[in-house]
Amino acid sequence: MPETKELYEQVFAPEKNDVDIRSLIKKAKGVLDKNWRDTFTEPSINLYPHQWSWDSAFIAIGYSHYNQQRAQQELKRLFSAQWSNGMVPHIAFNREATEGEYFPGPKFWDTHRTSVAPKEPAGSGVCQPPIHATAVLLMLENCKDRKKAMDFAREIYPKLKAWHDFLYRERDPKNDGLVYIRHPWASGMDNSPTWDKVLENMQPYDSEMPEYERTDVDGEESREERPSDFSYDRYVRLLAFFKERDYNEYKIREDGCPFMVESVLFNSILCRAGRDLAIIAEWMGEDPTPFHHQSNRTAKAINKKLWDEESNIYLDYDLVGDERIEDHSLAGFLPLYAQIPSPARAQKMFEYLDTGSFCELGGDCLALPSYDRRQSEFNSKKYWRGPIWINLNWMLYHGLKRYGHPKYDLFIKKSIIYLAALTGFHEYYDPVTGEGYGEENFSWSAALFLDLINLKRYQTGDFEEDHIG
Numbered sequence: 001m002p003e004t005k006e007l008y009e010q011v012f013a014p015e016k017n018d019v020d021i022r023s024l025i026k027k028a029k030g031v032l033d034k035n036w037r038d039t040f041t042e043p044s045i046n047l048y049p050h051q052w053s054w055d056s057a058f059i060a061i062g063y064s065h066y067n068q069q070r071a072q073q074e075l076k077r078l079f080s081a082q083w084s085n086g087m088v089p090h091i092a093f094n095r096e097a098t099e100g101e102y103f104p105g106p107k108f109w110d111t112h113r114t115s116v117a118p119k120e121p122a123g124s125g126v127c128q129p130p131i132h133a134t135a136v137l138l139m140l141e142n143c144k145d146r147k148k149a150m151d152f153a154r155e156i157y158p159k160l161k162a163w164h165d166f167l168y169r170e171r172d173p174k175n176d177g178l179v180y181i182r183h184p185w186a187s188g189m190d191n192s193p194t195w196d197k198v199l200e201n202m203q204p205y206d207s208e209m210p211e212y213e214r215t216d217v218d219g220e221e222s223r224e225e226r227p228s229d230f231s232y233d234r235y236v237r238l239l240a241f242f243k244e245r246d247y248n249e250y251k252i253r254e255d256g257c258p259f260m261v262e263s264v265l266f267n268s269i270l271c272r273a274g275r276d277l278a279i280i281a282e283w284m285g286e287d288p289t290p291f292h293h294q295s296n297r298t299a300k301a302i303n304k305k306l307w308d309e310e311s312n313i314y315l316d317y318d319l320v321g322d323e324r325i326e327d328h329s330l331a332g333f334l335p336l337y338a339q340i341p342s343p344a345r346a347q348k349m350f351e352y353l354d355t356g357s358f359c360e361l362g363g364d365c366l367a368l369p370s371y372d373r374r375q376s377e378f379n380s381k382k383y384w385r386g387p388i389w390i391n392l393n394w395m396l397y398h399g400l401k402r403y404g405h406p407k408y409d410l411f412i413k414k415s416i417i418y419l420a421a422l423t424g425f426h427e428y429y430d431p432v433t434g435e436g437y438g439e440e441n442f443s444w445s446a447a448l449f450l451d452l453i454n455l456k457r458y459q460t461g462d463f464e465e466d467h468i469g
């Protein structure tokens, strides 16, 4: 491994481009092989011994470039945990893992209280961002065997439709196109400072605090990176609230669920996935109109309700406190990924993104921290409170591409290549030093790297002449 500075120049200097992409591809595939468990891929073998919902979609996108069978199997397994009301749980549990390996495990969730949850695989009782239709469309575009990919799309299409219908039916009580999440874990950005105030304001209710033991911290170092006990207690309290209502969506809402947020990230991903589902429907000769309709309403509502004209970023909305959450995380730029802002608005957003708050081109950091570096809550090491996450950057990369920011786009791509070459495929990274934190050999970091460098292109033979840019 070359010295840091030398490596930096290899990746970033415009006239050079000597980084060994071939060995990084091998490494990335190795990570996915290591984490593959016959029918699905674990996010990483230590901390996450089950299947996670949005991880699986990102992972399937990576596989789509070189292992169609696994890409399909990955989503097939995840959707076998789908509830009959359409919800896809954020975890589909792995029977092979013991209850003590991960908290909260299947016993603690006890989702079999509701008859809509399948017996096997058991799942959790919250969901995660619905990026799955996007993954299926990318599989159709990337996979070698188009016929097999179409057969798979036909099989999964009704499940994707049921998933989106669930969200619009059960999670949009105002019927304005914005769906809510009812747990920080459902946001995908579990420990974002965006939830701090909402969690602090959470009203205590009459149930006892269940006893539990965290499995995500083992010593001071991991405590420095992971959520606080204060947050964890509230995560668990919310879970108890859902259990007491047997995971009945209506009851959970009507009884005053203490956490209900219209998240920019979740709704932007849903909007883009809806557009992608419309394309899938067209390819299959089905009617795409309902999906266009759903996505257009979501886009309109995001623009109307979540846009903050003063600071040029989109903000989440707290339905319990009935107010916008004045907090700037990278998620606030994600509408770019779904082409929601007008070009003029997108330009203003870009001007904010390209500053020391996030990451300025030519500045002292790598693309792109998960939280505004100028805010006091920023922490370059702590889970979702500042470090670089590859999935958010992958979405922004594709978003900015559509609005035409080639220099910045290349900067994101090169930052990811640099991080992979410097420390491997970590769960998250320090935006200044590039140091890798959290889990090593993290699946979506490897999978999205493979997509970002467009592995399919590398397999066509002109590998040697290829250029990162």
Ligand code: GLC
Pocket (backbone or CB within 6 Å): 043, 048, 052, 053, 054, 055, 188, 189, 190, 191
């Ligand atoms: C953490 C992340 C979440 C991810 C999961 C598995 O909980 O916050 O987004 O899905 O780990 O990787």
